[in-house]
Amino acid sequence: MDGDSSTTDASQLGMSGEYMAGSHYVLQSQDDDGDESLHDHEEGNGSKENFREQDIYLPIANVARIMKNAVPQTGKIAKDAKECVQECVSEFISFITSEPLKLYLQKFREAMKGEKGIGGVSVTEGLGEELTDDSFANQLPAGIITADGQQQNVMVYTTSYQQIPGVQQIQFS
């Protein structure tokens, strides 16, 4: 029943049963329903399925493996530590997705008042003081595509092989 011995294949596609059994969390919806209904809504008005964000985690086996590789060979990891890092990971992903977006939207609204184009927003700029750690800053220079005037906002992070200090603005035709 331990998550570590599970195959990653099964747990990658959906929320694995063995994960749910041992912990005190209950997932709100079943695997396939969640995935399918998200896709359904994608095309339409863009409304989200009632998927509470705190219910979506990465498989604990993967998370545990990465943790094990990070600590020295002889180290052990408590089970509740693994579970909690799993939650932290989901929080982290949501955080780095939403923070630059907020900044982008703010600039977007300001720019819509004037008529100039919008510069992109660097991910590190969006994150501000909080996450600007060397290990992240070098990995994530970013550019953001401007909206095309409709409701759709597309966020793009691009890598830059040469160090571009500012931001690249990419235009759709």
Add this chain to the structure above:
Amino acid sequence: MSSNNVEEKVNHASNSKGISLPMTRVKLIMKSSPDVSSINQEALLLTTKATELFVQHLALSSFNNGSGKDQTLLYSDLANTVEEKETFQFLTDILPKKILVRDYLKLLEENPIEEADN
């Protein structure tokens, strides 16, 4: 920008030993943020890799910061690291320090707080 080329590179990176987290699941979590409609493949790859680095960073910091008993990483190590390091401040809400009920009751006795209806 040829998206086919990018997709190939992305798939290659995830199939080789570079990435050990499922990108489909990462994408799901990203989409749960409001106002996000679609996600670029490169962005997804970057985020996945960054997440991996984050796990390593958090695990190692907490381990080094820890009580040192039995070389085990405990929940309390994580909670302490999150409180102390500025980088991890965004995690304070989901990683509260655990306290025994009787200790909490004792605390309440010493510092009576008016119960507010939140």
